[in-house]
Amino acid sequence: MTPLLALAGVTKRFHAGTPSEAVALRDINLTLAVGDFVTVIGSNGAGKSTLLKTIAGMIPPDAGTISFEGRDITRMPVYRRAATIGRIAQDPGDSTCAAMTIEENLAMAERRGTRRGLRRAVTQAARARFVVALAPIGLGLESRLGVRVAALSGGQRQALALLMATLAGARLLLLDEHLAALDPRTADIVMDLTARVIAERQLTTLMVTHKMQDAIRFGNRLIMMHAGAIILDVRDAAKASLTVEALVARFHEIGSDMTEDRVLLAT
């Protein structure tokens, strides 16, 4: 069966040829089967975010190929990949449009992957669909469709971003520390919502997180990155038996200077 996503030999260097050259991705080979829910952990600068941005098309790799359902998308622009790839960033300001209303944001998300024309964006029928989509989130957003997103809290904005990323067309969901800017309680609520949406829509998912418990608790597969490479890739039963202590030990094993890293602080 063709994997949903396949990276082969993907390499990315920043500031190549200068003294500040940094290898962000080092010969990455990664295959995601349909339905895989992969959590990604690693120290700061390990290349997690670069990996997701490269898959999304925001960063062109220096070498290697990326294919989606067997089709080479290495040179495909962001907006065309977006037809099947949804992405949420860490900052709640990044994945929603603050100056526009909830219904306008959802209307834009609903048209993912289609050429936008001169049809009225927010119709009564669309509003009815948005109410149905928002109600299960349980944040009361369905009664505030005309409110600007700027008026929402960080958690509400990330929940809305989650809905926008998954509302239409997306088969692959990229979550780039989408809970990192939220307070712990809100982060838990949005994480539960995330898991629910992924299960309901059967989305293949890559979720970068700095919370080890989340990385262990959610998903069927876990990868650990270090210095631009994948150094651990466990799945199913092996993943289920992972503990935070084992992962921390693993971090120490690779000898990286983890002591002041947030990875430890979060355990």
Add this chain to the structure above:
Amino acid sequence: MAQIQPLLLNMFEQGFLFAFLGLGVLITFRFFRFPDLTAEGSYPLGGAVAAALLVEGSDPFLASFAAAGAGALAGTVTALIHTKLRINNIIAGIIAMTALYSVNLRVMGKANVPLLNTPTVFSETVDGMNRLGFGLHDNVYTTIPIAFVLLVCAGLALIWFFATDLGLAVRATGQNETMIASLGVDTDRTKIVGLALSNAFIAFSGALVAQNHGFADIGMGIGILVTGAAAVLIGEAIFGDRTVAWWVLAAICGTVIYRLLVALALRVGLQPVDLRLVTAVLLLLALTVPRWRVRVPK
């Protein structure tokens, strides 16, 4: 009263004609959040194209819409320079503005084209009405309602457009480009649409003003972006930041108020040579006054 009436007439006449400029600048300056200097070239381009066609005996409405089309083309060029050649948007505007100076001279054939004996959209409309039995004259009393009707149509068209799928994508491109690209929008295309629309409005304004003032001049665009920005900011200072319809209304009212303030400045003894200074002060006030208002608890 004898003092105030010509002042108010001038305010509405010039305000409504320049309001198309305000609407155009609103799109780039507020929705795209950058000062698009193409305006300095597309505004006189509108005047030049309309004047050249009118002198050739063209229909005034046709000439005015052709001017808007030329403006759209100018905006498209700026957007292509910005997106395809990856030049900073302000620099792209400066390049287009510079090139347009020569284009405008070529279109007009000389630095100033008088339009005193050609029909205008205003005289044409008055003639049309008179054929229906009205006894109207082509003067400020007919120019104001004609400009107003055109302006209402333009404003409604903008409000409609910015509520469509494409319109939302254009707005979002200026607000959060990364986000709208990640929703599958080709932002090169939305930038072209936005800049074309903006400069079409600006050129249309240039065409109407040239017909109203009775000439097109190569220098008519100098400082026009600041005029438009001042109008938008005055409107914003008064109306605040709400919906698109509100923004459109604010830009129109802002332009009218700007024209009133300019007329008042002339009335209190300032000379036309002082107008740029007045504009600069108004722009500064429009930028700073809303900041004082914020301190008032809501």
